[in-house]
Amino acid sequence: MRPLTEPHGMSDADAAARLRYVSAVRTRARRAGLVPAFALVALGTVVLAHGVLRSLSPHRAIVSIAFVAALVLVRPVVARQRRRSAERRGLVGSTRLRIACAAVGVLAAALAIVAGGDPLISGVVASAAVAAYLAGMPGLAAASIIAGAIANAVFLGGIDPAADEVLVGAGLVAAGLACQALERRER
């Protein structure tokens, strides 16, 4: 890129190069802030744990309510840990982006309830897909959406919901770990 100190002589090619540079920096900053690979592992663990608990208990509705209550209770601890970890890494991510990911997840869960799908899987997969997309990982975003669609189709086809969640949760954790390994190799 040609460094310019006098902006008034800028050509359209220079402007396009600046926009590409802004986009690349933005993607790198978002990836560092959202940490989509870690999000996949964390969210996958939540789905996996919920599936395992539901498969072990005969009172599935009670397990789900208790699970959500436990998540709400541990949320401040998790948030504090995440903030400390972000400060150690040197980049505290934007709250606006995290809220956007969470909002899409809640919307997807609500739609799944209306359509008869699995709300936990739908919400988690939608959140993960948005985080991956914002972090410049469209392949991972597409894979998350496809995995969610297949999981919901299987769910509607009559598979045991607990088994479905265990499979999807394990898949998300594996994908997240694979992404972390790839990122380490790139560094």
Added chain:
Amino acid sequence: MSHPTKRLDPTIHQPTRLGILTAASEAKRIDFVSLRELLDVTDGNLSRHLTTLEEAGYIKIDKTFEGRRPRTWIAATPAGRKALAAEIAALREIVGAAEPRPRRGGRAAAEPAA
């Protein structure tokens, strides 16, 4: 309305300063070391551009200590975010003004628009 090149802000037009403001706008705050690695610049170069942006009121710099280790945090101010949005809009306008305009019937004009 003035030509978009007239609306480019000389303070953030410089690539490193544009990168600093972009990265800071995408985070709540970012430290000096992370910013240096993200933009692949030297300490001296980054310091100089940070001072320019701070003097313009586009970023806020906080120097803290973690134990005995000093740490510098950078955050974009509302004025900085606004300036970045205006710069990006002006750059998009410059690119858009140069793209061929579609003719009636959907075919693009052969010559670039003025």
